[in-house]
Amino acid sequence: EEERAFIEWYPRGYGVGFKVTRRLFETQTKYQRLELYETEGFGKLLVLDGTVQLVEVGEESYHEVLVHPVMLAHPNPRRVLVIGGGDGGTLREVLKHKTVEKAIMVEIDEGVVEASYLYLDVAKDLLDRLIKGEEERAKLIIGDGVEYLKNTEERFDVIIVDSTDPVGPAKLLFSEEFYRTAYEKLNEKGLYITQAGSVYLFTNELLDAYKAMKKVFDKVYYFSFPVIGYASPWSFLVGVKGDIDFTRVDVSRAPEKLYYYDPERHETLFQMPKYVRELL
Ligand code: AG3
Missing domain, CATH: 3.40.50.150 (Vaccinia Virus protein VP39)
Known part of the structure; x- marks a missing residue:
């Protein structure tokens, strides 16, 4: 079974990521690209322009x-x-x-x-x-x-x-x-x-x-x-x-x-x- 993850890449190849079970929503707003995922263990994940804004569990x-x-x-x-x-x-x-x-x-x-x-x-x-x-x-x-x-x-x-x-x-x-x-x-x-x-x-x-x-x-x-x-x-x-x-x-x-x-x-x-x- 393929494992999917969302990873935010910081400088020098430092990554912070979550296993995601599905993508819930994606849109280009007037200002930025917005993505929402369901994660394995941290609830939903909100991403703006590729950067993690929050996970529901731990926000x-x-x-x-x-x-x-x-x-x-x-x-x-x-x-x-x-x-x-x-x-x-x-x-x-x-x-x-x-x-x-x-x-x-x-x-x-x-x-x-x-x-x-x-x-x-x-x-x-x-x-x-x-x-x-x-x-x-x-x-x-x-x-x-x-x-x-x-x-x-x-x-x-x-x-x-x-x-x-x-x-x-x-x-x-x-x-x-x-x-x-x-x-x-x-x-x-x-x-x-x-x-x-x-x-x-x-x-x-x-x-x-x-x-x-x-x-x-x-x-x-x-x-x-x-x-x-x-x-x-x-x-x-x-x-x-x-x-x-x-x-x-x-x-x-x-x-x-x-x-x-x-x-x-x-x-x-x-x-x-x-x-x-x-x-x-
Ligand atoms: N504001 C986002 C803080 C910056 C996160 N930066 C990053 N992941 N590179 C938080 C939104 C939550 N209210």
């Missing part, structure tokens, strides 16, 4: 870590912006915080939202309500996050960038100019977080983003986490505006069931292989 290893550390480090996050994140996993985690009054998600590719709503068990009900405009605390905008942020009158406590890699449509989200816009649109005290790629395989991209953020934010932190489906460890960069200590979190506000991020052990996030830390 929390990314979404919890992208969302809760900043939400618990900010003293009172009421207004939150998510850029990208069309599958809904990030917004789902944001809305677990009772402090949130209004969250806006700006996703450039309607095709990702639609396919996620139709096929994925990640945030089906939330996406359904968002599409119908029925979610009380959150709003979905289909549009370019860079343009949105430039033009909006809104101000945010937390900005979360849940994008694809810093190539193609997402490239501008990793530029100094964009970081300046984000800084401007944060309230007096605010936190910005972005996924920043594979520590080992996108080290240069991580360094570039870190350097650009350092020019803009009052303080920049980096951390890493093993994410299921990505070439781990995966990196995250946090930009601070004003007086917030990202090494400390309010564990009393932590959502009930967390599987990966451990607020009581927040300090364990900050590990970074020595040679990478020395480059940062």
Whole structure:
């Protein structure tokens, strides 16, 4: 019997793959090639332009870590912006915080939202309500996050960038100019977080983003986490505006069931292989 697999190829022939039992859907959206597979043991797999976005089993290893550390480090996050994140996993985690009054998600590719709503068990009900405009605390905008942020009158406590890699449509989200816009649109005290790629395989991209953020934010932190489906460890960069200590979190506000991020052990996030830390 022939064994089929989906493999994402990173630089220098490093592969991350899953055995797949069938292809569920494939389309060329306005922005990218979207594929959906059923995997042998990790539920459905969402792929954009050949890169793994998530597997249903284990997606929390990314979404919890992208969302809760900043939400618990900010003293009172009421207004939150998510850029990208069309599958809904990030917004789902944001809305677990009772402090949130209004969250806006700006996703450039309607095709990702639609396919996620139709096929994925990640945030089906939330996406359904968002599409119908029925979610009380959150709003979905289909549009370019860079343009949105430039033009909006809104101000945010937390900005979360849940994008694809810093190539193609997402490239501008990793530029100094964009970081300046984000800084401007944060309230007096605010936190910005972005996924920043594979520590080992996108080290240069991580360094570039870190350097650009350092020019803009009052303080920049980096951390890493093993994410299921990505070439781990995966990196995250946090930009601070004003007086917030990202090494400390309010564990009393932590959502009930967390599987990966451990607020009581927040300090364990900050590990970074020595040679990478020395480059940062
Ligand atoms: N955003 C994708 C992170 C980048 C993955 N990169 C890669 N596999 N080369 C996540 C979408 C989930 N909300």
